[in-house]
Amino acid sequence: MAKFATFGTITFEVSPKKIYTIDEFTRSGGARWGSHEIIGKKPMPEFLGPGQDEITFLIRLSIMHGVDPRKELDKLRTLKDNGTTAPFIIGSAPISNSYWYIESLAERHKTYDSKGQLITAEAELTLKEYPRVAPKTGSQSKPKPQPKSNSNNVSKRSNIGIVTIKVNMLNIRSGPSLNARIVKVARKGQSYKVYGTKKTDITWYDVGAGLYLSAGSKYVSFKKV
Incomplete structure (x- = not known):
C-alpha cells in the first residue's frame, strides 16, 4: 500500500x-x-x-x-x-x-x-x-517571594474611573502605543480601574502597573468615579 x-x-x-x-x-x-x-x-x-x-x-x-x-x-x-x-x-x-x-x-x-x-x-x-493549545511541559518553578514593601513609601494613585471592555477581545499593552508589546488580552465584560489618559497615536487609558488599553468608545465604556 x-x-x-x-x-x-x-x-x-x-x-x-x-x-x-x-x-x-x-x-x-x-x-x-x-x-x-x-x-x-x-x-x-x-x-x-x-x-x-x-x-x-x-x-x-x-x-x-x-x-x-x-x-x-x-x-x-x-x-x-x-x-x-x-x-x-x-x-x-x-x-x-x-x-x-x-x-x-x-x-x-x-x-x-x-x-x-x-x-x-x-x-x-x-x-x-x-489551533491546539500547547500542553504544559516540565515542572514550573515556584515564584520567588517578594520582599515586603513599606506601605509608607509607596505612592498611591487614585483612579479617575472604571473602564469596561465592550468587544470580545482587546489588547492590553506595555505602553501607550500600537507598537508597544501586548502583555495580555482583556475579555468582554472585564473592568479595570483607570488612572489617567494619554494621547499618542490614539488615546489610551492608563490601567496601572505600566499597562494601557485603547480608549476608543467602539471598544470600551468609561464611567467616572
Whole structure:
C-alpha cells in the first residue's frame, strides 16, 4: 500500500489496486486587523493576530479504482457531523502544527449501476484550521517571594474611573502605543480601574502597573468615579 496522506479515518493512497487521491489542493489564509478611528485623520490599524488557514480539495471516488464511494462518503459525513478535529498529514509530516476540521462537504454522485450501487462520485471539501493549545511541559518553578514593601513609601494613585471592555477581545499593552508589546488580552465584560489618559497615536487609558488599553468608545465604556 502506497499511503501518502491521512486525515482522521481517511487514508489516501495510490497503489496498483487502489487509487484514492487528492486533486486541486488549495491553501489560503489571512491576518486579523483592528481599526482605531481617529478624528480628522485616517484610521490607525492594529494587528490582532493570525487568522485561520483554510484548505480546499477534490476527491474522486470510483469502484473501478478500488474505492467504495458510498463507504468513503459516509466516513466524510461522520467526520463533519461529529466535529472531528485531526492533523492533516501529507507524506510523513502534518501540514501545520494545528489540527483541522471539515467546515463543508459537497458531494456529486456521478454514476449508479442498474442495481442502484454508486459507482463514481466526487467530494469537494473545505477544511479549516483548529489551533491546539500547547500542553504544559516540565515542572514550573515556584515564584520567588517578594520582599515586603513599606506601605509608607509607596505612592498611591487614585483612579479617575472604571473602564469596561465592550468587544470580545482587546489588547492590553506595555505602553501607550500600537507598537508597544501586548502583555495580555482583556475579555468582554472585564473592568479595570483607570488612572489617567494619554494621547499618542490614539488615546489610551492608563490601567496601572505600566499597562494601557485603547480608549476608543467602539471598544470600551468609561464611567467616572
